[in-house]
Amino acid sequence: MNLWQQYIRPETVADAVTALTSAPGPALPIGGGTDIMLDLHQGRHSPVHTIVDLTGIxxxxxxxxxxxxxxxxxxxxxxxxxxxxxxxxxxxxxxxxxxxxxxxxxxxxxxxxxxxxxxxxxxxxxxxxxxxxxxxxxxxxxxxxxxxxxxxxxxxxxxxxxxxxxxxxxxxxLAKPGEASAFKRIMRPQGVALPIINLSVWLSRSGDTSSPHPGPLPQGEGIKQIRIAVGPGGSVPFRARNTEAFLAAKAYSPENFTAALDILLEEIKFRTSAQRATAEYRRHLVGTLLRNTLAAAWERAE
Amino acid sequence: MDTTITFTVNGKSHNLAISPDETLADLLRKRLKLTGTKIGCEEAECGVCTVLVDGEPTMSCVYPAARADGKDILTIEGLANTRDGQLVLHPLQDAFVKHGAVQCGFCIPGQIMTSYALIKRHPEPTSDDIRHALKDTLCRCAGYPTIENSIIEAARALRTGEPVRVPSIPDSVNARSVIGKSQVRPDSVEKVTGAAIYTDDLTFPGMLFASVRRAGIPHGILTKLDITKAKALPGVAAILTSEDIPGEHNHGLVIYDWPVLVGIGERVRYVGDAIAIVAAESQEIAEQAVALIETEFEKQTVIKNAVQAYQPDAPKLHANGNLLKHIKVRKGSMETGFASADVVLEHTFQTQITDHAFLEPECSLAVPLEDGRMEVYVGSQIPYQDRTQVARALGWPEERVRIVGQLMGGGFGGKEDIMGQIHSAMLANVTGRPVKLLFDRHESLLVHPKRHATQIRVKLGAKKDGRIIAAETELYGDTGAYASLGEKVMTRATTHSAGPYDIEHVRADCYAMYTNNPPAGAFRGFGVTQSAFAVESMMDTLAQTLGLDPVELRRMNALHVGSVTNTGQLLRDSVGLVECIDKVDSAMRKLNPEPFKPQPVPGSEHLVRAWGFASAYKNTGLGGGAPDTSGADLELYDDGTFEVRSSAAELGQGLVTVMRMAVAEEMSAAPEIVRVLVMDTDLTPNGGPTTASRQTYVTGNASRLAAVTLRQAITSALSEKYDVAPEKICFEGGQVHVNGHSLTFADVAREMKAMGQNPRALYEYEAPKTQPLGTGGDMHFAFSFAAQAAEVEVNTLTGEVRVLRILAANDVGTAINPLALQGQVEGGVMMGLGNCLTENFIVEDGYVVTDRLARYRIPSIAHTPEITSIIVEHPTAEGPYGAKGVGEIVSIPTTPAITNAIYNAVNIRVDSLPVDQEKIAMELASR
Structure with a gap:
């Protein structure tokens, strides 16, 4: 009759592991449970016997x-x-x-x-x-x-x-001097509050990083290392490794950005989500999002 | 396996055994009877259930009660204090009351709790802080700017220790002693303390819980229905099907075409059709039983839209086919009109289905009485219609049913139709026990009538100088599975489809069609929201084609006193349209002398801003020849207080304040001594439906005239008793002055009773007669007018649209209560903004995609632009103190003002709603 028969709040990790493995039926660990509880309530997740709430550890x-x-x-x-x-x-x-x-x-x-x-x-x-x-x-x-x-x-x-x-x-x-990260996303005002596309950038800067840089894409100075993640860019959270490899040890310049975007569009497989965004729209947006996120990380890395 | 938890709520410690899947909201509401915490969605989307857990705002509807162990919980009931027997509100509560942030009140506990935590963290919150913190605490009355101001003022009061100040809202230009001056709602204090009771907050001894088996398919014939397994479930008290309906099998507001329950061999016409109803000892058992009911259907072709429904080969959904009504407007000659035009433009527009998304889901509670009568507790916009429909389904005389209206957590037209009233009454009748039928958000979204999706073709012919000569429109309205108020809604869409303009030649044809979508009915704007989008878009296109200023084009063609409307009505008074246009225009041009020119934001050239303009009109009252009446019953009590009663509905819009003010005005009494009772079919006379922006007019008048009648009765009684001429008797300062004596109202009550007179007056008000469409003459007794300008910012890279400012001028006749009017304007604008940008009720092949609030997004405080309200007052002679309707007009011009602004910013004409940022981005990219 209940959505689950048992709700356990262990106080140690070891107790949580034991609770999960010793439950007489399907057991589910939850954090805040803000997503999974709705899935259970609305029938998107099959019923479970035991919920193990990890927030008291x-x-x-x-x-x-x-x-x-x-x-x-x-x-x-x-x-x-x-x-x-x-x-x-x-x-x-x-x-x-x-x-x-x-x-x-x-x-x-x-x-x-x-x-x-x-x-x-x-x-x-x-x-x-x-x-x-x-x-x-x-x-x-x-x-x-x-x-x-x-x-x-x-x-x-x-x-x-x-x-x-x-x-x-x-x-x-730990981010060291000359290293910084940024995250941005684009939403639409209708429907589920999932991003159309989100993107994060971590980078380290080379060269003299103390001078001011007017404009979004200053010439000359370089990206030492960079990591870029994009969602949804596949069935799992996507790391744009080819794009990262191209941009590493490159000047932070409009030309390199353009070339990097081509590589990103090559390596990422966007899909169409009904009522949210077509793959084409995502391809259109990713350049803007990469440019803005990269610029934010770049400026912070000074 | 039950566990025991220990926690404190509002400083009081509790030790309770809980079941494993209990939520904190249920624990608070059902176990501790702290019903101030409301439930709006059970999906952590709307925020009305927000309580503080260890100081942090938390949505209690999905918070496991088990996790509350050891926690400190603060709910809305824990904020106010009592000092010397007096209630002392927290400054936030006080500010929400004084600023008029309270309308329907359902979201208010959530708003206040969220704000309380915010102020603790930020004692001086900025607008950005407030928008960040309240982003997911929705208000559908959408007085977001007022909520923001209340929080800022409460924070100031807390920092300084000074009392909460009242906002400075100008009085009406027609202000009297009470009328035209800001008044707080009579129910606002109980709404900010959590004491306010809505239907689901009620429980009765022995109460059963109901659940409804829905068809789940959009079109088919029910071939099998087996309740055996469900009936065998322990705890099930009754399961009823079509065979068990004692009286009429259909219900409806105008046409009885909506089955109470679909029986075997009968047609299912939408996913929300009811097949069987269950009453059980608990909600869980009722739902389990519903799942055990076995059904089979012979599926039929699904009619997806109005145009498809009109095709000759479309399957017939009702005995008379799919055409609910062909509505026609004819004025002048189209041939002559278009022949004499210098320019003729034509375009087709499409509007979407939208949902009211009132934050309180539907709830009906039927209670059988020992004398054989039935009480139904429900928040309903038309209590007397509920009574009729419940009685007819039960096969009873109407008097055997009593509708006891409850506070309503919003309606907006969505609580006019029968939802659970008949079902709960049938179950209560059979079981002899009280039965509560509460919809969850999912069921609410599936079942109740929506706004009509409408396809609108507009053809305009004009002279070079801008004078519009001819307007032709053709509308296809999707009224869904059942008529509801579809015919009326589409009639309003049609008669208003050429806009608020004086045009010689007009022709409009509307086909209101049945489909297999959820029914469509009344929704704030009542069809005019749709047609205004189409015609106001065309007005801008026309202005551009002719090289004219779009405001000038509207001004030149605007209806004025002496104009004749499309339906042949001579406008004799109260046409403030040009003043609305002028005032918005001048406010707009003060901010930007070239408002319609695209303006890139310096430093962010991809962001382009521009203004857009639109105007509108909307009838007040039922019109079309329908008798438009309301009764008010006013009684003076021995303690010198009054009670005014009418079965008009209070859904948050503020009618109760209007009624109180009218009585206070006529009695020269303080508004506080006038109580208001509404929505009880035993105790209050019929106020008619709360629809068509009519209640201020009709029930406002009924209350006013009941007060005039009672005043005259008092005067003549005192005149007789003291032997003075009636004109020597004077009502002033809360007393009646007779010949040097000053009588309190308590004295008056005593004196009248001593003379054998009952200090009570019933007034049946009948609004001026109207004429049916097509017969010429007055189709309506009043119209409200409006103009709005919207400033938008379009991100040309992403297509995102943000509304920065709205200027809204509304001709309301007389602003009876400027404080409540402010809330109506803000809420109307936000609902219009939602209609334009965020809301899209998606139905695919008859199946509802947006069946959760997570998928149907209504505007939040984060979407809220700066809203400037400009009140225009052209009194109408018959209106109470000159007033006419407000509720709908405030919302109508917003959508086209925004889409016209988008056009001005990026040269893209939005002709289908809602605005699709992807379309904008891809169109701009392709250029």
Whole structure:
């Protein structure tokens, strides 16, 4: 009669793993549950026996510098990340994405772990983490392991997490001087509040980065390294690796941008989403979005 | 397996056993009876259920109760204090009341809780902070600018410790002692404290819960219906099908064509058709039983739109075919008209289906009484019609049914038709127990009537100097599966389809067609929203073709006193259109002397701004020969207070304040001593339907005239008693002065009763007679007029459109309550903006795609432009204090003003709604 028979709130990761594996029926770990609960209520997710609510696990609610990296617990609320000074300092793409996910009330409950575990190809949090070279710490029956973020995704809504797996948190390299990131997206005012397209850029600048740069695409100075993620650019969150390879160690110039955009359009496979956007529209938009996001990251990397 | 949780709510600790899938909203509402927290969607979309969990705004409708363990919860009931027995509102609550941010009130708890957390974090919030924090706390009355101002003022009061100030809204130019001066709503305090009761907040002992089995297919014949398994489910009290309808099998507002339940061998005409109804001990059991009902259908070809329905080979949905009505307007000669025109333009426009998305989903609660009568508690726009339809379905005399109207969380035309009233009454009748039938958002979106999708061809012929000589229009209106008010709506679309202009030769043809889409009926604007989009777009095209200023073109052709409308009505008074046009024009040109020229934003040249202009008119009242009446019953009580009663509906628009003000004005009394009772068919006389912007006019007049009647009765009683001439008796300052005596109203009540007189007056007001379409003469007793200008910004790279400013002038006759009028204007503009930019109710092959609020987006505070309201007052002689309708006109010109602005910015003519940014971007890219 109930949508689920058991609702468990473990206080440790180990207890969560045990609860998931020892449940007498299908068990589901949830963060804020803001998406998955609706899927259950509306019949898009098959009923489960046990829900394991991960938001009461202190270890997963930590946001701190740990071992020279930024650790963000998977249970940290999205709104908390959006406002956190450490996240803003080292992972601007992430805080920008976190300020846009859902609405304010949803962000107070939703977690970054849930955003990633949902494995949607255009989740704002996920797309921002993709350019930040995030690594996930996953706890499971066989202990803990670290996974580069892309390895978590198998298909739309399908993650590589197995029964008993729990994302504990994410490790992000600390942005050094001359490095910065940015996240932007384009929406439409009708229909589901999913981005038509979202995009994140992390880059490091070479050369003298102290001089002022008028205009969006100043000549001369170079991009040392760059990472670009785009959603939805395929069945899993997309990293534009060919475009990244082209732009690395190149001047930040209009010519190189044009060439990079050609490569991006070559390597990405946009699709048409009914009532949201055609593939052609996405192809049209991605240039503007890349230009603006790149410019934002470039300016910040000074 | 139940668990026990410990938590505090509003400072009080609770220890409760909960079920595993209980939500926090249910825990608060059902277990703790804290019904101030409302439920609007159960999808975390609308924000009305927002409470604070450890200080953070949280949507309680999807928040697991289990997670509340150890948490500190604050709800709307926890904000106000009591000091010395007096209620002391929190400054936010006080500001929402004083600024008029409260309309239907359903979203207000969510707005206030979200704002409360915001002010804690930002004691001096900026407009941006407010828009960021309230982005997902929707208000469909959409007084967003007023909500923003209330928050800013409350924050100031909190910072300074000073009292909340009242806003400065100018009085009406026709102001009297009460009329024309801002008044807060009588129900606003209870709406800000969470004490206000809406239907779903009610429970009765022994109450059962109902659920409806819907067809789920758009067109077919029901071939099998088996309720055996469902009936066997423990906890099911009754399952009823078509065979169990005691009385008439169909219901309807005008035509009884809508089956109460579709029976075996009968036709299903849309996905929301009801097949069977269940009453059970709990909502869950009722829904489970519904799922166990077995049905089979012989599917039929689906009619997807009005044009398809008109084809000769289309399957016939009703006995008389698919044509509900062919509506005709004829004036002059089209041949002559077009022959004498220098330029003739023609274009076809398409409007979409839209949903009212009132934040309170439908709820009906039927309670059988021991004396054999039935009470139905429901928020309904037409209580007496509900009574008629419920009684007819039950096979009862009308008097055996009592509709007890409840506060309504918005209506906008969407709560005129029967939804759960008959079903809950049937189930209550059979079980002998109270039955509540609450729609969830999904069911609400599937079932209730929408705005008509309409295809409109407009052909205009004009002289070189801009004078329009001829207008020809052809409309196909999609009225969906059942008539509802389709014929009336499409008639209004048709008669208004040539715009508010004085044109010699006019011809309009409208085909209101049945299809297999959800029914279409009344929706604020009542068809004129659609036709105004078409004709006002054409006006701009005409101006451009002739090289004329679009404002000048409208001014030159505008209706004025002495004009004859398309339907042959001579306008004798109250035509403030030119003043509306002039005032908006001059305000616009003050901001930008070249408003229609595209202006790139310096430094961001891909952003281009421009203004657009539109005007409109809209009838007040039913018109077309329908008797338009309302009754008001006014009683003076022994304690010196009054109660005025009418079964007109209060859905947030502010009628109750108008009624109170009219009585206070006539009695020279303070408005606070006048109580208002509405929507009870046992206790209040029929006020007619709350539709067609008519209630201020008809029930305003009824209340005014009831007060005049009672005043005369008092005067003549006192005149007799004190033996003075009636003209020596004077009502002033809340007292009656007779020959040096000053009587309070309590004294008056006593004196009259002592004389054997009842201090009570019933007035049946009948509005001026109107004529049916096609007979010439007065089709309506009044029209409201409006002009709006919109400034938009188009992103030429992405196609995104943002509305920056709206200037709205409305000729309302007399602004009875400027505070409430402000809310109507803001809300009307926002609803127009939604119609233009965000709202699209999508039906594919008869199946509803937008069956969740997540897929049907209504404007939020983040979409809200700067709205400037300009009130124009050309009183109409018969209106109460000169007033005429307001509710619809405020919304009508917004869509074409925006699309005309888009055209002016980027030279793209939007001819189909809503505006599609992809089309704009791709069109610009292809140039």
């Amino acid at each position: 202190p270890e997963m609610k930590i946001l701190e510098i740990r071992d020279g990296r930024l650790f963000i617990g998977a249970g940290v609320a999205i709104s908390h990340i959006a406002l956190h000074p450490l996240a803003a300092l080292y992972a601007r793409a992430l805080t920008e994405a976190c300020d846009l996910i859902g609405g304010p009330q949803v962000r107070n409950v939703a977690t970054l772990g849930g955003n990633v575990a949902h494995a949607l190809p255009a989740a704002d949090g996920t797309i921002s983490l993709m350019c930040l070279d995030a690594e996930a710490e996953v706890a499971g029956v066989a202990g803990r392991r670290r996974m580069p973020l892309p390895e978590l995704f198998l298909g739309p809504g399908k993650s590589a997490l197995k029964l008993g797996d729990v994302i504990v948190g994410f490790y992000l390299p």
